[in-house]
Amino acid sequence: MQPVLSESAEVVVRFNEADPLGIVWHGNYIRYFEDGREAFGARYRLRYLDIFDQGFTVPVVNVECNYKKPLRYGDTVVVETRYVNTEAAKIRFEYTLYNKSTGEVVCTGSSVQVFVDQAASLLQLTIPPFFAEWKKEWGVV
Template identity: 30%
Template sequence: MISASVTETVQFYHLDPMNVVWHGNYVQFFENARCALLDQIDYNYPQMDASGYVWPVVDMRVKYVRPCTFGQNITITATLREYENRLKIDYLVSDSKTGEKLTKGFTIQVAVEKSSGEMLYRSPNFFIEKMEALV
């Protein structure tokens, strides 16, 4: 499957009172990696909008394995696992130097027709064809 990675340095504003990355900031880390992945397949949010579909996140899971700390360089990798009926994207946050797994998770997005607000139970045909040409 297709993957993309981004790197970040943990900043002071990412931390909670216990001096580790606040759990809610992982959502932003995932989003940054997801956008890199969507750019790679040329179907990021502007292209989604132009295609007449929106793809809301309908489910998200995060498993915290080890904490991220101030100044730590981390790599966030997003991997597209499913695309036929929904977008399922897996995420892995790891230490950039050691490769140690820090956090993992996934999101699920579904296609919704902008004009009607109707959720599709299958990804649009043009998107499936686009993905099959890439994989």
Template identity: 30%
Template sequence: MHVSEHIIDIRYAETDQMGVVYHANYVIWLELGRTKLIEDLGLSYIQMEQDGIVSPVLDLQVTYRKAMRYGEKAIVKTWIEAVNPLRVVYGYEILNEKGELCITASTTNILVKKDTFRPVSFKKLYPDWYEIYVREQKNENIN
């Protein structure tokens, strides 16, 4: 199983009045982590979009464990938790530079045609990509 790492320098604009990272920014960081994982596996989300396919988030789960602050570095770890022909579950951890776990998360993504938003089979449309995901997944099945 490949675990991708993406390092983010936390910017002042990403914090709230309490001086901690505003919760919605973590969702953006998950997208960065997911994109990095796809690239690390030698795949191209840009090519998928050029094919008229997008991968919206169907479900998002986030647990906030420890506050992160301006000036720190966030380390976004991303992996494939589970995959089936219609869905992919990505797993995430965001750690601070001390290695302390600050966020755990997962997203469930599907593939849809960009113009109609009708779901399509990941396995049928991108069989090579699907096989890479099956090989790299952490668990056997989607819960």
């Protein structure tokens, strides 16, 4: 059985992320996904710069976001990010966002990123060797 690789990050909802009623604008939830990916990358040595150092970028090609409850200015959101293994040359994450003070799920979602060379001209159709090694190191092969 493969291990579940996950990381949590906390983000305090900033004033500029809310509308005049104090409710977080829906597009900011995608930014919270990004915060989760950054925290995951820092923990598991899969940061964007780590990937860039191997000659690749990983643009997001798909995002799904399912809103459950609103966040408000001043809330703290806990972003749980889980790596989902796939045999394809892509990185898939799933997210669960919680309101820290209530414990309620406010959002779930997922994202897919693909490997592209640094000139953004060639899509990588096979898993890059460094990523195969990363998967082996963390036991998700």
